[in-house]
Amino acid sequence: MKLWPYLGALAPLLLWTGPAAAGEDPPVTIDTHVDIPLAYMHEPRFDAGHDTPLQVDLGKMERGGLNAAFFVIYVEQGPLNAKGYAKAVAQARRKYEDIHLLVQRYPRRIKLATTPEQVIANRKAGVLSAMIGIENGYSLGHDLKNMDWVFAQGARYIGLTHVGHNDLCTSSMPTAELGDPPLSDAGLSAFGKQVVERANRLGIMVDVSHSSDACVRDVLALSKAPVIASHSGAHALVNHPRNLPDDLLRAIAAKGGVVQAVAYKGFLKLDPGRELAEKALQAQVAKQAGDKQYDSEKHDFLPAYVQGMARIDKAFPLPTLDDYLAQIRHMVDVAGIDHVGIASDFDGGGGIDGWRDASQTRNVTAALRKAGFSDADIAKLWGGNLLRVWRAVEQTADAPAR
Ligand SMILES: [Zn+2]
Numbered sequence: 001m002k003l004w005p006y007l008g009a010l011a012p013l014l015l016w017t018g019p020a021a022a023g024e025d026p027p028v029t030i031d032t033h034v035d036i037p038l039a040y041m042h043e044p045r046f047d048a049g050h051d052t053p054l055q056v057d058l059g060k061m062e063r064g065g066l067n068a069a070f071f072v073i074y075v076e077q078g079p080l081n082a083k084g085y086a087k088a089v090a091q092a093r094r095k096y097e098d099i100h101l102l103v104q105r106y107p108r109r110i111k112l113a114t115t116p117e118q119v120i121a122n123r124k125a126g127v128l129s130a131m132i133g134i135e136n137g138y139s140l141g142h143d144l145k146n147m148d149w150v151f152a153q154g155a156r157y158i159g160l161t162h163v164g165h166n167d168l169c170t171s172s173m174p175t176a177e178l179g180d181p182p183l184s185d186a187g188l189s190a191f192g193k194q195v196v197e198r199a200n201r202l203g204i205m206v207d208v209s210h211s212s213d214a215c216v217r218d219v220l221a222l223s224k225a226p227v228i229a230s231h232s233g234a235h236a237l238v239n240h241p242r243n244l245p246d247d248l249l250r251a252i253a254a255k256g257g258v259v260q261a262v263a264y265k266g267f268l269k270l271d272p273g274r275e276l277a278e279k280a281l282q283a284q285v286a287k288q289a290g291d292k293q294y295d296s297e298k299h300d301f302l303p304a305y306v307q308g309m310a311r312i313d314k315a316f317p318l319p320t321l322d323d324y325l326a327q328i329r330h331m332v333d334v335a336g337i338d339h340v341g342i343a344s345d346f347d348g349g350g351g352i353d354g355w356r357d358a359s360q361t362r363n364v365t366a367a368l369r370k371a372g373f374s375d376a377d378i379a380k381l382w383g384g385n386l387l388r389v390w391r392a393v394e395q396t397a398d399a400p401a402r
Contacts, residue, residue: 025065026375028123029361030383031056032133032157032260032341033209033231034069035348038091038297040098041105045301049106053301055346055357058109061128064361068119068129068383070157070230071099073150074348075139077164077171077178085141092139096132096153103130114154115394116387133207133230136162137195144191147198156390157205159230160192160215168192169215172241187211187218200224203397205390208232208252209242209262216248225396226256226389231343231350233267234330240267246334253339256392258385260343261328263364264350268323274316281308296349321354321367328381329371337377341386 034056040046048057056069073095078084103112113119113129122129132154138161140146150158160168164175169192174180188196196219199206206223207230208216219227229252235243244252244259252259266275282294285305291298299305331340342364344350346357354363368378 024375025362026365026379026382028067028119028379028383028387029065029365030068030070030119030129030341030386031066031344031346031358031361032070032228032386033135033262033343033348033350034071034346035074035135036071036095036098037301037347038094038098040095041101042098047105048102049109053306055344055351057358058106058128060358061361062109064357064359065365066128066358066361067123068113068131069358070131070133071102072133072135072159072230072348073099073139073155074135074162077136077138077162077166077175079178080142080167085138085143088136088139089141089146092134096150096155099130099132099154112154114156116390119383119387131156133157133159135159135207135210135230136166137168137192138162138166140168140195142167142191144194144198147195147202147204151202151204155204157207157228157230158195158199159207159209159211160188160195160219161210161212163210168195169218170212171215172210172212183212183214185214187214187216188222192218193222196222200393200396201398203394205393209260213245213248216244217251220251220255223255225393226258227252228257228386228389229259231260231262231264231345233262233264234327234334236334237327237330238267238270240270243267249331249335249339253335256389258339258341258389259331259335260341260386261324261331262343262345262350263319263324263352263355264345265319265352266349268319268327268352271316274312277312277316278309281305281312284308318351318353318356320352321363324352324355324364325367325371328368332377332381337380338385338388340381341383342381 073092075088075091110128119129161171163173164178165180169188206227209229209232233243235245285299286294
Protein backbone atom coordinates (compact mmCIF):
# COMPACT_ATOMS: atom_id res chain seq x y z
CA MET A 1 0.00 0.00 0.00
CA LYS A 2 2.89 2.33 0.67
CA LEU A 3 3.55 2.42 -3.03
CA TRP A 4 0.42 4.44 -3.66
CA PRO A 5 1.98 7.87 -3.15
CA TYR A 6 4.57 7.03 -5.80
CA LEU A 7 1.89 5.78 -8.15
CA GLY A 8 0.13 9.13 -8.02
CA ALA A 9 2.14 10.62 -10.84
CA LEU A 10 1.70 7.48 -12.92
CA ALA A 11 -2.04 7.30 -12.42
CA PRO A 12 -3.01 8.87 -15.77
CA LEU A 13 -0.75 6.42 -17.58
CA LEU A 14 -2.11 3.49 -15.59
CA LEU A 15 -5.64 4.59 -16.32
CA TRP A 16 -4.84 5.06 -19.95
CA THR A 17 -3.27 1.66 -20.44
CA GLY A 18 -5.94 0.26 -18.15
CA PRO A 19 -6.66 -3.41 -18.59
CA ALA A 20 -4.05 -3.65 -21.33
CA ALA A 21 -1.29 -3.69 -18.76
CA ALA A 22 -2.76 -6.64 -16.91
CA GLY A 23 -0.78 -9.38 -18.58
CA GLU A 24 1.77 -10.30 -21.16
CA ASP A 25 1.29 -10.11 -24.88
CA PRO A 26 0.44 -13.37 -26.67
CA PRO A 27 3.23 -15.03 -28.71
CA VAL A 28 1.82 -13.42 -31.83
CA THR A 29 -1.29 -11.38 -32.66
CA ILE A 30 -2.73 -11.75 -36.16
CA ASP A 31 -5.68 -9.80 -37.51
CA THR A 32 -6.94 -11.58 -40.62
CA HIS A 33 -8.91 -8.76 -42.20
CA VAL A 34 -7.77 -5.17 -42.69
CA ASP A 35 -8.91 -3.10 -45.66
CA ILE A 36 -6.91 -0.43 -47.44
CA PRO A 37 -8.20 2.52 -49.48
CA LEU A 38 -7.37 2.67 -53.18
CA ALA A 39 -5.05 5.61 -52.59
CA TYR A 40 -3.18 3.70 -49.85
CA MET A 41 0.50 4.72 -49.72
CA HIS A 42 0.01 6.86 -52.82
CA GLU A 43 -1.44 9.87 -51.00
CA PRO A 44 0.47 11.29 -47.99
CA ARG A 45 -2.65 11.09 -45.78
CA PHE A 46 -2.72 7.31 -46.35
CA ASP A 47 1.00 6.73 -45.82
CA ALA A 48 0.84 4.12 -43.07
CA GLY A 49 4.31 5.04 -41.81
CA HIS A 50 2.83 8.25 -40.42
CA ASP A 51 -0.19 9.08 -38.27
CA THR A 52 -3.19 8.58 -40.53
CA PRO A 53 -6.98 8.73 -40.28
CA LEU A 54 -6.87 4.96 -40.93
CA GLN A 55 -7.71 2.50 -38.14
CA VAL A 56 -4.55 0.58 -38.98
CA ASP A 57 -1.19 2.20 -39.59
CA LEU A 58 2.26 1.15 -38.43
CA GLY A 59 2.27 3.39 -35.37
CA LYS A 60 -1.11 2.10 -34.21
CA MET A 61 0.01 -1.52 -34.72
CA GLU A 62 3.24 -0.92 -32.80
CA ARG A 63 1.58 0.92 -29.95
CA GLY A 64 -1.32 -1.51 -29.68
CA GLY A 65 0.68 -4.72 -29.95
CA LEU A 66 -0.87 -5.90 -33.21
CA ASN A 67 1.97 -7.88 -34.76
CA ALA A 68 0.58 -8.99 -38.08
CA ALA A 69 -2.30 -8.22 -40.41
CA PHE A 70 -3.71 -9.56 -43.62
CA PHE A 71 -4.24 -6.48 -45.78
CA VAL A 72 -6.97 -7.22 -48.26
CA ILE A 73 -7.26 -6.76 -51.97
CA TYR A 74 -10.92 -5.81 -52.03
CA VAL A 75 -12.91 -4.94 -55.12
CA GLU A 76 -16.58 -4.13 -55.23
CA GLN A 77 -18.76 -6.55 -57.17
CA GLY A 78 -19.62 -5.30 -60.65
CA PRO A 79 -21.09 -6.77 -63.81
CA LEU A 80 -19.80 -10.13 -65.06
CA ASN A 81 -18.56 -8.86 -68.41
CA ALA A 82 -15.23 -7.94 -69.99
CA LYS A 83 -15.43 -4.33 -68.88
CA GLY A 84 -16.31 -5.25 -65.28
CA TYR A 85 -13.49 -7.82 -65.07
CA ALA A 86 -10.95 -5.40 -66.53
CA LYS A 87 -11.88 -2.73 -63.96
CA ALA A 88 -11.64 -5.22 -61.09
CA VAL A 89 -8.25 -6.53 -62.26
CA ALA A 90 -6.90 -2.96 -62.52
CA GLN A 91 -8.17 -2.00 -59.03
CA ALA A 92 -6.65 -5.14 -57.55
CA ARG A 93 -3.30 -4.53 -59.24
CA ARG A 94 -3.17 -1.11 -57.69
CA LYS A 95 -3.79 -2.57 -54.23
CA TYR A 96 -1.05 -5.21 -54.56
CA GLU A 97 1.24 -2.36 -55.53
CA ASP A 98 0.08 -0.37 -52.47
CA ILE A 99 0.99 -3.19 -50.06
CA HIS A 100 4.35 -3.76 -51.74
CA LEU A 101 5.00 -0.02 -51.42
CA LEU A 102 4.27 -0.24 -47.70
CA VAL A 103 6.93 -2.89 -47.05
CA GLN A 104 9.42 -1.27 -49.42
CA ARG A 105 9.11 2.13 -47.78
CA TYR A 106 9.37 0.88 -44.18
CA PRO A 107 11.57 -2.23 -44.32
CA ARG A 108 12.73 -1.84 -40.72
CA ARG A 109 9.18 -1.70 -39.38
CA ILE A 110 7.16 -4.14 -41.49
CA LYS A 111 7.93 -7.06 -43.79
CA LEU A 112 5.80 -9.05 -46.19
CA ALA A 113 5.13 -12.53 -44.80
CA THR A 114 4.22 -15.27 -47.26
CA THR A 115 4.74 -18.19 -44.89
CA PRO A 116 3.83 -18.86 -41.24
CA GLU A 117 7.57 -19.12 -40.47
CA GLN A 118 8.10 -15.57 -41.73
CA VAL A 119 5.36 -14.31 -39.42
CA ILE A 120 7.10 -15.93 -36.45
CA ALA A 121 10.55 -14.76 -37.56
CA ASN A 122 9.31 -11.18 -37.97
CA ARG A 123 7.75 -11.28 -34.53
CA LYS A 124 11.02 -12.51 -33.01
CA ALA A 125 12.89 -9.75 -34.83
CA GLY A 126 10.46 -7.13 -33.52
CA VAL A 127 9.16 -6.33 -37.00
CA LEU A 128 5.51 -6.23 -38.04
CA SER A 129 4.18 -8.64 -40.68
CA ALA A 130 2.04 -7.70 -43.66
CA MET A 131 0.21 -10.56 -45.32
CA ILE A 132 -2.04 -10.33 -48.34
CA GLY A 133 -5.58 -11.70 -48.64
CA ILE A 134 -8.07 -11.34 -51.47
CA GLU A 135 -11.61 -10.20 -50.84
CA ASN A 136 -13.70 -11.08 -53.88
CA GLY A 137 -12.35 -13.50 -56.47
CA TYR A 138 -13.99 -11.27 -59.07
CA SER A 139 -10.61 -9.53 -59.27
CA LEU A 140 -9.15 -12.66 -60.91
CA GLY A 141 -10.89 -11.29 -64.01
CA HIS A 142 -12.35 -14.75 -64.71
CA ASP A 143 -8.88 -16.00 -65.67
CA LEU A 144 -7.48 -19.00 -63.80
CA LYS A 145 -3.92 -18.04 -64.77
CA ASN A 146 -4.27 -15.06 -62.48
CA MET A 147 -4.21 -17.44 -59.50
CA ASP A 148 -0.52 -18.02 -60.17
CA TRP A 149 0.00 -14.27 -60.53
CA VAL A 150 -1.70 -13.44 -57.22
CA PHE A 151 0.31 -16.16 -55.47
CA ALA A 152 3.49 -14.59 -56.85
CA GLN A 153 2.30 -11.22 -55.54
CA GLY A 154 2.06 -12.78 -52.08
CA ALA A 155 -1.67 -13.46 -51.73
CA ARG A 156 -2.21 -16.27 -49.22
CA TYR A 157 -5.98 -16.36 -48.93
CA ILE A 158 -8.74 -15.87 -51.42
CA GLY A 159 -12.20 -14.78 -50.31
CA LEU A 160 -14.33 -16.14 -53.10
CA THR A 161 -17.02 -13.50 -53.15
CA HIS A 162 -18.34 -10.28 -51.61
CA VAL A 163 -21.80 -8.64 -51.69
CA GLY A 164 -23.49 -9.92 -54.86
CA HIS A 165 -23.04 -13.22 -56.69
CA ASN A 166 -20.00 -13.46 -58.93
CA ASP A 167 -18.46 -15.85 -61.45
CA LEU A 168 -17.02 -18.06 -58.67
CA CYS A 169 -19.97 -18.61 -56.37
CA THR A 170 -23.12 -17.26 -54.78
CA SER A 171 -22.90 -14.55 -52.12
CA SER A 172 -24.57 -14.57 -48.69
CA MET A 173 -26.03 -11.24 -49.81
CA PRO A 174 -27.45 -11.30 -53.35
CA THR A 175 -27.73 -7.85 -54.92
CA ALA A 176 -30.88 -6.91 -56.79
CA GLU A 177 -29.05 -4.12 -58.64
CA LEU A 178 -26.78 -6.71 -60.26
CA GLY A 179 -29.80 -8.83 -61.18
CA ASP A 180 -28.92 -11.61 -58.72
CA PRO A 181 -31.45 -14.41 -58.31
CA PRO A 182 -32.39 -15.11 -54.66
CA LEU A 183 -30.41 -17.71 -52.72
CA SER A 184 -30.92 -21.32 -53.75
CA ASP A 185 -28.86 -24.51 -53.61
CA ALA A 186 -26.41 -22.98 -56.09
CA GLY A 187 -22.95 -22.63 -54.59
CA LEU A 188 -19.67 -22.90 -56.46
CA SER A 189 -19.66 -22.42 -60.24
CA ALA A 190 -17.45 -24.50 -62.55
CA PHE A 191 -14.92 -21.64 -62.49
CA GLY A 192 -15.19 -21.39 -58.71
CA LYS A 193 -14.35 -25.09 -58.44
CA GLN A 194 -11.25 -24.56 -60.59
CA VAL A 195 -10.21 -21.66 -58.36
CA VAL A 196 -10.55 -23.77 -55.18
CA GLU A 197 -8.56 -26.62 -56.76
CA ARG A 198 -5.86 -24.21 -57.94
CA ALA A 199 -5.75 -22.57 -54.48
CA ASN A 200 -5.18 -25.99 -52.93
CA ARG A 201 -2.35 -26.75 -55.34
CA LEU A 202 -0.66 -23.37 -54.88
CA GLY A 203 -1.07 -23.19 -51.11
CA ILE A 204 -3.56 -20.34 -50.91
CA MET A 205 -6.15 -20.56 -48.13
CA VAL A 206 -9.75 -20.53 -49.32
CA ASP A 207 -11.82 -17.97 -47.41
CA VAL A 208 -15.58 -18.52 -47.22
CA SER A 209 -16.56 -15.24 -45.52
CA HIS A 210 -19.23 -13.51 -47.63
CA SER A 211 -20.06 -16.79 -49.42
CA SER A 212 -23.57 -18.22 -49.31
CA ASP A 213 -24.13 -21.20 -47.04
CA ALA A 214 -24.51 -23.39 -50.14
CA CYS A 215 -21.14 -22.18 -51.37
CA VAL A 216 -19.51 -22.90 -48.00
CA ARG A 217 -20.83 -26.47 -48.19
CA ASP A 218 -19.52 -26.88 -51.75
CA VAL A 219 -16.09 -25.58 -50.74
CA LEU A 220 -15.93 -27.90 -47.73
CA ALA A 221 -16.83 -30.86 -49.96
CA LEU A 222 -14.28 -29.97 -52.63
CA SER A 223 -11.26 -28.50 -50.85
CA LYS A 224 -8.40 -30.87 -50.05
CA ALA A 225 -7.16 -28.49 -47.36
CA PRO A 226 -8.81 -26.85 -44.33
CA VAL A 227 -10.58 -23.57 -45.08
CA ILE A 228 -10.93 -20.28 -43.24
CA ALA A 229 -13.61 -17.66 -42.74
CA SER A 230 -11.43 -14.54 -42.56
CA HIS A 231 -14.10 -12.32 -40.97
CA SER A 232 -17.47 -13.75 -39.95
CA GLY A 233 -19.94 -13.76 -37.08
CA ALA A 234 -22.19 -16.29 -35.36
CA HIS A 235 -25.72 -16.54 -36.76
CA ALA A 236 -27.11 -18.18 -33.61
CA LEU A 237 -26.48 -14.92 -31.73
CA VAL A 238 -27.21 -12.36 -34.42
CA ASN A 239 -29.51 -13.15 -37.31
CA HIS A 240 -27.53 -11.62 -40.17
CA PRO A 241 -26.93 -13.38 -43.52
CA ARG A 242 -23.16 -12.76 -43.18
CA ASN A 243 -23.03 -14.76 -39.95
CA LEU A 244 -22.32 -18.48 -40.00
CA PRO A 245 -24.89 -20.92 -38.60
CA ASP A 246 -23.72 -23.43 -36.01
CA ASP A 247 -23.73 -26.37 -38.43
CA LEU A 248 -21.26 -24.56 -40.67
CA LEU A 249 -19.09 -23.51 -37.71
CA ARG A 250 -18.92 -27.22 -36.84
CA ALA A 251 -18.30 -28.28 -40.45
CA ILE A 252 -15.42 -25.81 -40.90
CA ALA A 253 -13.92 -27.09 -37.64
CA ALA A 254 -14.41 -30.74 -38.63
CA LYS A 255 -12.28 -30.08 -41.69
CA GLY A 256 -9.56 -28.56 -39.51
CA GLY A 257 -10.27 -24.95 -40.44
CA VAL A 258 -10.74 -21.72 -38.52
CA VAL A 259 -13.43 -19.03 -38.24
CA GLN A 260 -12.08 -15.57 -37.49
CA ALA A 261 -14.69 -13.81 -35.36
CA VAL A 262 -15.07 -10.28 -36.68
CA ALA A 263 -15.50 -7.05 -34.71
CA TYR A 264 -17.99 -5.64 -37.21
CA LYS A 265 -20.91 -3.75 -35.70
CA GLY A 266 -23.68 -5.13 -37.93
CA PHE A 267 -22.80 -8.76 -37.18
CA LEU A 268 -22.57 -8.22 -33.41
CA LYS A 269 -25.78 -6.29 -32.78
CA LEU A 270 -28.79 -5.63 -34.99
CA ASP A 271 -29.45 -1.89 -34.97
CA PRO A 272 -31.91 -0.88 -37.72
CA GLY A 273 -31.91 2.75 -36.52
CA ARG A 274 -28.17 2.99 -36.95
CA GLU A 275 -28.32 1.32 -40.36
CA LEU A 276 -30.89 3.86 -41.57
CA ALA A 277 -28.88 6.76 -40.16
CA GLU A 278 -25.72 5.51 -41.89
CA LYS A 279 -27.52 5.08 -45.21
CA ALA A 280 -28.92 8.60 -44.95
CA LEU A 281 -25.48 10.00 -44.17
CA GLN A 282 -23.91 8.13 -47.07
CA ALA A 283 -26.51 9.49 -49.50
CA GLN A 284 -26.06 13.00 -48.14
CA VAL A 285 -22.26 12.94 -48.34
CA ALA A 286 -22.32 11.49 -51.86
CA LYS A 287 -24.72 14.22 -52.98
CA GLN A 288 -22.56 16.94 -51.45
CA ALA A 289 -19.57 15.50 -53.29
CA GLY A 290 -21.51 15.66 -56.55
CA ASP A 291 -21.83 11.89 -56.91
CA LYS A 292 -24.90 9.83 -57.67
CA GLN A 293 -23.93 7.00 -55.34
CA TYR A 294 -22.02 6.57 -52.13
CA ASP A 295 -18.60 5.02 -52.67
CA SER A 296 -16.73 4.01 -49.52
CA GLU A 297 -13.38 4.44 -51.30
CA LYS A 298 -14.19 8.01 -52.19
CA HIS A 299 -16.36 9.31 -49.37
CA ASP A 300 -15.36 7.60 -46.10
CA PHE A 301 -12.59 10.05 -45.24
CA LEU A 302 -14.40 13.27 -46.12
CA PRO A 303 -14.86 15.49 -43.03
CA ALA A 304 -18.65 15.52 -43.46
CA TYR A 305 -18.70 11.73 -43.33
CA VAL A 306 -16.32 11.44 -40.37
CA GLN A 307 -18.29 14.04 -38.38
CA GLY A 308 -21.60 12.43 -39.32
CA MET A 309 -20.36 9.03 -38.14
CA ALA A 310 -19.27 10.53 -34.82
CA ARG A 311 -22.82 11.84 -34.35
CA ILE A 312 -24.26 8.45 -35.27
CA ASP A 313 -21.92 6.74 -32.78
CA LYS A 314 -23.43 8.93 -30.05
CA ALA A 315 -27.05 8.29 -31.03
CA PHE A 316 -26.60 4.58 -31.76
CA PRO A 317 -23.70 3.26 -29.67
CA LEU A 318 -21.39 0.72 -31.28
CA PRO A 319 -21.35 -2.85 -29.97
CA THR A 320 -18.89 -3.39 -27.13
CA LEU A 321 -16.10 -5.82 -26.35
CA ASP A 322 -18.70 -7.76 -24.32
CA ASP A 323 -20.79 -8.27 -27.48
CA TYR A 324 -17.66 -9.38 -29.32
CA LEU A 325 -16.58 -11.73 -26.55
CA ALA A 326 -20.06 -13.30 -26.55
CA GLN A 327 -19.53 -14.28 -30.19
CA ILE A 328 -16.06 -15.64 -29.58
CA ARG A 329 -17.38 -17.64 -26.62
CA HIS A 330 -20.24 -19.05 -28.69
CA MET A 331 -17.93 -20.01 -31.55
CA VAL A 332 -15.51 -21.69 -29.14
CA ASP A 333 -18.40 -23.60 -27.51
CA VAL A 334 -19.69 -24.78 -30.89
CA ALA A 335 -16.52 -25.23 -32.99
CA GLY A 336 -13.86 -25.72 -30.32
CA ILE A 337 -10.96 -23.60 -29.10
CA ASP A 338 -8.75 -24.81 -31.97
CA HIS A 339 -11.05 -23.36 -34.63
CA VAL A 340 -11.65 -19.72 -33.75
CA GLY A 341 -9.61 -16.60 -34.37
CA ILE A 342 -9.78 -12.81 -34.44
CA ALA A 343 -10.40 -10.24 -37.18
CA SER A 344 -11.21 -6.52 -37.07
CA ASP A 345 -12.36 -5.55 -40.58
CA PHE A 346 -10.71 -2.21 -39.79
CA ASP A 347 -10.90 0.37 -42.54
CA GLY A 348 -13.70 -1.70 -44.04
CA GLY A 349 -16.45 -0.85 -41.53
CA GLY A 350 -15.04 -2.78 -38.57
CA GLY A 351 -14.40 -1.47 -35.09
CA ILE A 352 -16.33 -1.57 -31.84
CA ASP A 353 -16.33 0.27 -28.54
CA GLY A 354 -13.06 -0.80 -26.94
CA TRP A 355 -11.40 -1.89 -30.18
CA ARG A 356 -11.82 1.14 -32.39
CA ASP A 357 -8.43 0.88 -34.06
CA ALA A 358 -5.23 -1.15 -33.94
CA SER A 359 -3.82 0.95 -31.09
CA GLN A 360 -6.47 -0.63 -28.79
CA THR A 361 -5.57 -4.21 -29.65
CA ARG A 362 -4.43 -5.07 -26.11
CA ASN A 363 -7.97 -4.37 -24.90
CA VAL A 364 -9.08 -7.49 -26.79
CA THR A 365 -6.44 -9.60 -25.07
CA ALA A 366 -7.48 -8.15 -21.69
CA ALA A 367 -11.15 -8.87 -22.42
CA LEU A 368 -10.30 -12.48 -23.34
CA ARG A 369 -8.43 -12.87 -20.04
CA LYS A 370 -11.31 -11.32 -18.13
CA ALA A 371 -13.70 -13.75 -19.84
CA GLY A 372 -11.64 -16.61 -18.45
CA PHE A 373 -9.58 -17.70 -21.45
CA SER A 374 -6.17 -19.05 -20.47
CA ASP A 375 -2.93 -17.78 -21.97
CA ALA A 376 -2.77 -20.94 -24.08
CA ASP A 377 -6.32 -20.35 -25.36
CA ILE A 378 -5.54 -16.71 -26.10
CA ALA A 379 -2.43 -17.70 -28.06
CA LYS A 380 -4.59 -19.97 -30.22
CA LEU A 381 -7.27 -17.33 -30.78
CA TRP A 382 -4.79 -14.58 -31.59
CA GLY A 383 -3.09 -16.45 -34.42
CA GLY A 384 -1.99 -19.90 -33.33
CA ASN A 385 -5.00 -21.52 -34.99
CA LEU A 386 -4.66 -19.48 -38.16
CA LEU A 387 -0.96 -20.39 -38.47
CA ARG A 388 -1.81 -24.09 -38.02
CA VAL A 389 -4.37 -23.91 -40.83
CA TRP A 390 -1.96 -21.98 -43.04
CA ARG A 391 0.71 -24.68 -42.53
CA ALA A 392 -1.81 -27.42 -43.36
CA VAL A 393 -2.71 -25.55 -46.55
CA GLU A 394 1.00 -25.28 -47.45
CA GLN A 395 1.42 -29.01 -46.88
CA THR A 396 -1.45 -29.79 -49.26
CA ALA A 397 0.15 -27.68 -51.98
CA ASP A 398 2.18 -29.17 -54.82
CA ALA A 399 5.42 -27.48 -53.89
CA PRO A 400 6.49 -25.82 -50.66
CA ALA A 401 5.22 -22.24 -50.65
CA ARG A 402 8.47 -20.34 -50.72
ZN1 LIG B 1 -15.91 -8.13 -45.91
